[in-house]
Structure formats: structure tokens, C-alpha cells
Amino acid sequence: MKIRHSLTGNEAMAEAMRQINPDVVAAYPITPQTEIVQLFSNSVADGKVNTEFVTVESEHSAMSATIGASAAGARAMTATSANGLAYMWEVVYIAASMRLPIVMPVVNRALSGPINIHCDHSDTMGARDSGWIQIYSENSQEAYDNLIQAIRIAEHKDIQLPVMVCMDGFIISHGMEIIEAEDDETVRKFIGVRKPQYSLLNKDEPVTMGPLDLQDFYFEHKKQQAEAMKNSAQVILDVAKEWKEMTGRSYDMLDEYCMEDAEIAIVAIGSAAGTAKVAVDALRAKGVKAGLVKVRVFRPFPKEEIAKALAKTKAVAIMDRAESFADFGGPLFRDIRASLYEYDLRPKTVSYVYGLGGRDVTLDTINQVYADLERLVKGEQIPMLNHLGVRE
Amino acid sequence: MAVNLKELSAKEPILTSGHRACAGCAAPIVVRQVLMASDKPVVVASATGCLEVTTSIYPYTAWNVNFIHNAFENSAATMSGVEAAFTSLKKQGKIEGDFNFVAFGGDGGTYDIGFQSLSGAMERGHNMLYVCYDNGAYMNTGIQRSSATPMGANTTTTPVGKKSTGKKQYRKDLAEIIASHHIPYVAQASISNYRDLIEKAQKAFSIEGPKFLNVLSPCRLGWGFNPENTVDLAQLMVDSCFWPLFEVVEGKWKLTYKPKNKPSIEEWMKQQARFKHLFKSEEGKQVIANAQAEVDARWEQLLARETL
Numbered sequence: 001m002k003i004r005h006s007l008t009g010n011e012a013m014a015e016a017m018r019q020i021n022p023d024v025v026a027a028y029p030i031t032p033q034t035e036i037v038q039l040f041s042n043s044v045a046d047g048k049v050n051t052e053f054v055t056v057e058s059e060h061s062a063m064s065a066t067i068g069a070s071a072a073g074a075r076a077m078t079a080t081s082a083n084g085l086a087y088m089w090e091v092v093y094i095a096a097s098m099r100l101p102i103v104m105p106v107v108n109r110a111l112s113g114p115i116n117i118h119c120d121h122s123d124t125m126g127a128r129d130s131g132w133i134q135i136y137s138e139n140s141q142e143a144y145d146n147l148i149q150a151i152r153i154a155e156h157k158d159i160q161l162p163v164m165v166c167m168d169g170f171i172i173s174h175g176m177e178i179i180e181a182e183d184d185e186t187v188r189k190f191i192g193v194r195k196p197q198y199s200l201l202n203k204d205e206p207v208t209m210g211p212l213d214l215q216d217f218y219f220e221h222k223k224q225q226a227e228a229m230k231n232s233a234q235v236i237l238d239v240a241k242e243w244k245e246m247t248g249r250s251y252d253m254l255d256e257y258c259m260e261d262a263e264i265a266i267v268a269i270g271s272a273a274g275t276a277k278v279a280v281d282a283l284r285a286k287g288v289k290a291g292l293v294k295v296r297v298f299r300p301f302p303k304e305e306i307a308k309a310l311a312k313t314k315a316v317a318i319m320d321r322a323e324s325f326a327d328f329g330g331p332l333f334r335d336i337r338a339s340l341y342e343y344d345l346r347p348k349t350v351s352y353v354y355g356l357g358g359r360d361v362t363l364d365t366i367n368q369v370y371a372d373l374e375r376l377v378k379g380e381q382i383p384m385l386n387h388l389g390v391r392e
Numbered sequence: 393m394a395v396n397l398k399e400l401s402a403k404e405p406i407l408t409s410g411h412r413a414c415a416g417c418a419a420p421i422v423v424r425q426v427l428m429a430s431d432k433p434v435v436v437a438s439a440t441g442c443l444e445v446t447t448s449i450y451p452y453t454a455w456n457v458n459f460i461h462n463a464f465e466n467s468a469a470t471m472s473g474v475e476a477a478f479t480s481l482k483k484q485g486k487i488e489g490d491f492n493f494v495a496f497g498g499d500g501g502t503y504d505i506g507f508q509s510l511s512g513a514m515e516r517g518h519n520m521l522y523v524c525y526d527n528g529a530y531m532n533t534g535i536q537r538s539s540a541t542p543m544g545a546n547t548t549t550t551p552v553g554k555k556s557t558g559k560k561q562y563r564k565d566l567a568e569i570i571a572s573h574h575i576p577y578v579a580q581a582s583i584s585n586y587r588d589l590i591e592k593a594q595k596a597f598s599i600e601g602p603k604f605l606n607v608l609s610p611c612r613l614g615w616g617f618n619p620e621n622t623v624d625l626a627q628l629m630v631d632s633c634f635w636p637l638f639e640v641v642e643g644k645w646k647l648t649y650k651p652k653n654k655p656s657i658e659e660w661m662k663q664q665a666r667f668k669h670l671f672k673s674e675e676g677k678q679v680i681a682n683a684q685a686e687v688d689a690r691w692e693q694l695l696a697r698e699t700l
Binding site: 024070094 | 474477491
């Protein structure tokens with residue numbers, strides 16, 4: 001049974017968490033994630049979940065306790081944003097290397113400094129090498145759907161990796177939308193019960209978790225982790241297929257919008273993709289062959305899918321809501337350029353760092369990018385590296 | 393609670409031989425004496441440190457029970473998660489049985505970098521025992537000072553030099569700080585007084601809620617003494633009242649051992665290389681006098697507290 005709700009992104013995440021009914025949640029509040037923690041606390045207080053809610057004293061302890069719980073066989077979750085993610089950084093890597101299927105909503109917020117509570121992707125983009133699967137959401141509906149699918153992906157027997165489900169702070173987390181939710185029974189049937197291969201609570205087969213791993217084995221374990229990340233792409237697709245059969249809502253590694261015959265295209269992540277779709281519609285009405293690729297899964301990186309989607313275009317603008325101070329665009333720009341390197345025929349690519357610290361991304365902003373691409377196709381020069389909408 | 397040593401020593405060891413701790417290291421003795429007292433299967437967490445690196449070098453492990461190492465500063469937070477998982481799964485009927493949850497950390501992982509994690513776990517009231525094996529410096533990284541290091545000790549970050557007589561500060565009284573969390577059980581113990589230590593561990597395991605045990609753990613390398621003297625040295629430090637043995641049950645302080653003769657702290661200082669510089673100058677002797685005065689003052693405070 002489907003239920004239509006008017007929910008903010010945070011409410012959608014909290015509702016999905018209530019339905020997932022994790023065994024343990026250990027979380028610490030931080031703007032703009034706070035509401036998720038508060039709403040979930042209500043579910044605990046009202047006895048709507050079986051969860052042990054550990055009200056830790058910091059994000060470092062949030063992830064540490066989540067690791068302990070997951071190692072003990074529990075389905076364990078936490079949630080965070082920005083500085084909270086930075087504070088738990090050390091253990092974020094450990095969660096992945098211990099192959100613990102933790103699922104964590106991250107409400108994207110600019111990483112200090114200067115301190116700023118609004119949206120950009122500098123927090124999770126920094127964690128792109130941590131060994132976590134990263135799934136980004138364009139809106140509340142996707143946040144809800146992604147979070148539930150993430151449980152299945154993380155806990156898949158061949159994967160056993162943690163998953164970050166990312167959603168733009170305030171723009172999505174605090175924006176109200178109508179979403180279609182599934183009933184509790186449907187969700188619980190879909191996610192099933194976690195069956196851990198090893199558990200600290202199995203006294204008959206004791207295990208040592210997190211041992212000292214030196215020159216003779218560390219590398220092999222890292223390779224196994226990389227293999228699991230590689231294999232996760234197929235699992236992400238399989239889970240999406242099952243989700244579609246059940247809900248009718250379809251998901252892929254990326255989302256192509258008007259790309260069949262597109263000559264110019266934008267690649268973006270998160271809520272900006274929604275704005276770009278409106279821009280594409282207007283351009284298409286004027287006969288401009290514009291398209292959009294929205295990256296849903298950033299880790300593992302869908303290198304072949306991206307290259308394929310962009311293969312026939314002439315010029316592509318790659319939008320990063322994070323500055324990586326490399327003087328070479330953002331992480332998405334560099335990963336896409338690298339993906340295209342294998343191909344003889346490849347479009348011109350330009351980088352746009354945009355929306356830092358919650359700087360608004362309007363239709364005008366996006367239109368400006370498509371206008372640049374049109375000029376580029378016509379042979380005009382435009383800079384490879386751009387900061388969009390910044391005052392000089 | 394009666395401690396039957398004959399019976400306890402016949403138990404299958406939880407920490408097996410073959411671990412790679414130094415000869416004369418007290419940490420494995422602490423672990424064995426504490427875990428010997430458990431009447432249930434245990435789940436163990438350890439902070440990064442000597443105990444962890446010497447007992448769990450992949451693909452080997454010296455642990456005969458479920459064991460987790462996460463990071464340096466989060467042994468307590470990690471164990472809170474394990475305990476929360478147990479509570480949740482048990483409540484839901486997903487698992488059976490019962491466990492004692494024990495988190496270990498050295499003084500670095502407990503007094504310093506893991507202090508917040510420990511305070512949080514104790515305040516939240518998890519049903520777990522936290523054990524600090526206090527060897528008075530960051531021994532695993534090569535003898536750097538901690539807030540548990542005694543005044544005057546020569547460490548690699550408080551080295552003795554023309555303008556330095558070693559560590560300048562007195563040690564932090566962690567047991568007192570944890571007692572201020574008003575948890576059901578806090579105690580300080582020593583491997584030299586093993587009956588007292590095991591009894592305290594037994595008592596801790598019998599109580600529901602958070603428990604904290606601080607155990608003196610002589611380090612032959614960091615302190616500079618002969619490995620056969622580990623236990624005797626601990627005894628001398630206990631007798632000098634530098635390391636009093638006490639327990640705080642529901643807020644009530646009680647000394648569990650009052651030495652008949654109280655040797656001066658010089659008696660154990662002169663047996664350790666880390667203090668030898670203090671005996672060579674007037675300035676050093678003054679440091680010893682100051683440290684002695686502090687030990688005496690704290691002992692008096694403790695005696696007064698007991699009568700409250």
C-alpha cells in the first residue's frame with residue numbers, strides 16, 4: 001500500500017528510519033541533520049521502533065558506537081552533516097575497513113571554515129576515498145527510496161560495506177514535498193533481517209575484530225575492500241530493479257535527462273539537477289539540444305555509464321558543489337574527465353564550482369552554464385575552470 | 393565475595409600465552425586477573441595501545457573470546473555500541489545468553505585522548521566495565537608523558553635536560569573524576585594485591601550499570617626496572633600510598649587496604665630509571681619532596697573522605 005505524505009527531506013529520512021527499525025542508532029545532532037535525530041527520538045519515545053538509541057556525546061562516539069553495534073550483529077545506523085562527519089572521520093574509514101554494513105544519512109552542509117550551516121558537498125566529497133558507498137538524492141522522494149535500498153546494498157553478502165545516503169542540506173532537508181512512501185510491512189519485507197556472518201555476541205565462535213594488520217596482510221585486505229566496492233555496482237542495480245518492481249520508482253547509477261540527442265549537457269549531483277531539468281525543458285522548447293546527467297551513485301564511480309551518456313555530446317559542463325583546492329576543478333570534474341580519457345571521441349569538458357556555503361542556484365545560474373556551452377560549441381573560448389555566480 | 397584462587401587459576405585463560413607483550417609487562421596480568429572474575433562469557437574491547445598491538449597481530453590472536461579493537465580514543469564508545477546491540481537484540485528475542493562487557497584502555501586511551509568517550513559512556517549508564525591499565529605514559533608510541541605520569545618522570549616528551557627535571561605536573565586523579573559521574577562502582581586496584589583486584593572485578597561484574605576500575609600497570613621498558621620486579625614494585629607503590637586501593641560504591645568511599653608501614657615514594661623511585669636524575673641534584677630532590685607532599689596530602693584527603 002502506498003502512502004502519500006507531505007514531508008521535508010529530514011522527515012522523509014526519519015520516516016524511512018522508523019520503517020527500517022534499526023536495532024541500534026547512535027547519533028549526535030548537528031544542523032541541518034538535527035531533525036532526523038529528533039524525529040527518530042520521538043519514534044523511540046513512542047515505542048514505534050525496537051531501537052536502542054544511544055545518545056552519544058559526539059559524532060566520533062556516534063560512529064564508534066555504531067561500529068560496536070554493527071560488529072555485534074545489529075543493524076546499526078547514525079546520521080550526520082559537515083563538521084560532524086569531519087569529527088568522525090577516523091572511524092568512518094574504520095567502519096569501511098571492518099566491512100560493517102552501516103547506513104548513514106548525511107545531510108550535506110558546507111564544511112567549516114568559515115562556519116556556515118548551508119548546503120554544499122564539501123563534507124561528503126572529502127569522504128569519497130573512505131571506502132563508503134555514496135548515494136546522492138535529488139529530492140525527498142529519492143532520499144526516502146535511497147535510504148531503504150541502502151540497507152539491502154550494505155548488507156549484501158558479497159558487499160558488506162557501509163553506505164552514505166546524501167541529501168542537500170536545507171534545500172531538500174527542510175523543503176517540503178509530497179512523497180510516496182510504502183507501508184511498513186512492504187519496507188520490512190524488502191529489507192529483511194540482518195544475518196551477520198560474524199558477531200561479537202556469538203560466544204561459540206569467538207572472533208577478533210580490528211586486529212593489527214601489518215605489511216604482510218594489510219594490502220590484501222585493502223584489495224578485498226576495493227573488490228567489494230567494484231562488485232557493489234551490480235548489487236546497487238539489482239536492488240534498484242527489485243525496488244522498481246515493488247514501487248514503480250526506478251533508479252540507476254545515474255539519471256539521464258534528454259540525453260539521447262543532446263549536444264550540450266550538464267552533469268550535476270543533488271538538488272541542482274532538479275533545477276537543471278527545468279532549464280533543459282525551456283531550452284528544448286527553443287530547439288536547443290540540451291541534456292542533463294544526474295549522478296546518483298558517486299562511489300563506486302559509474303565511469304562507463306558516464307562516458308557512454310556523454311559520448312555523443314559536444315560540450316559538457318561538470319558541476320561541483322565542492323572546491324577541492326587543486327586548481328583543477330572539483331572531484332566530479334576530475335573523475336569524469338578521467339573516465340572520458342579512454343575514448344577517442346570525447347566532448348569538451350569545463351568545470352563549474354557552484355553553490356558553496358548554500359549560495360542559491362537559480363534557473364538563471366543554470367541557463368548561464370548552458371549559454372557558455374553553446375558558445376563553446378560554436379568555437380568560442382571559455383575557461384576550463386569556473387566558479388559560478390561568485391562575486392569577483 | 394570470596395576469591396578461590398585455586399578454582400580461578402584452573403579456568404581456561406581468556407588471554408592466552410603467546411602474546412607479544414614485553415617480559416615483565418603488567419597489562420596481561422591486569423587482563424587475566426580482571427577477566428578471571430567473570431562468571432559469564434565476556435566481550436572485550438581494547439583501545440589502540442600496547443595491549444592491542446601485542447595481542448592481536450593478524451592472522452594471530454591471543455583472545456579466546458570475542459574481541460574488538462576500533463581506535464585509540466573510543467574503547468568506551470565502541471563497547472557502548474556493543475552493549476546497546478546486546479540490549480536491543482536480547483529484547484527482541486534475536487539472541488540468547490548473557491555477557492559481561494569489558495573495555496580496556498591504557499592511561500593514554502583513558503585519561504587523555506579517550507576521556508570524553510569514557511565520560512560519555514559512564515554518564516549514559518551502559519552496563520559495562522571499563523578497565524584502565526595505567527602505566528603512566530604513552531608506552532606504545534615510546535614513553536611520552538600522559539596526564540597519568542607522575543611528577544618528575546623522565547619521558548620522551550618531558551625529557552630531562554639542563555632546564556628540565558622531567559614532568560612538571562602531578563598526575564590526574566581519574567578515579568575521582570569518574571566517581572563524580574555517580575556511577576554504581578568505581579575502584580582502584582593493583583596486580584600486587586591480586587585478591588583485592590579480583591574481588592573488585594567480581595563485585596563490578598555483579599553490579600548492573602557502568603563500572604570503572606583503575607589498575608596500576610608497571611611498565612618495565614618505560615619505567616626502567618628489571619622485569620622480575622613488576623609485582624614487587626607495584627606493591628611498593630601501593631604501600632607508599634601513591635596508588636591507594638579503594639572503592640566507591642554508590643558514592644561511598646572505602647579504602648580496601650591500609651598499609652601498616654608507609655615507605656617514602658623515594659623507595660620505588662630509586663628502583664626506576666625514569667626518576668634517577670632526581671637523585672642527582674638539589675632541584676631534583678625538591679621535586680621528590682614536592683611529589684611526596686602531594687601523595688601525603690591526597691592520602692589524607694582519602695582517609696577523610698572515607699569517614700564522610
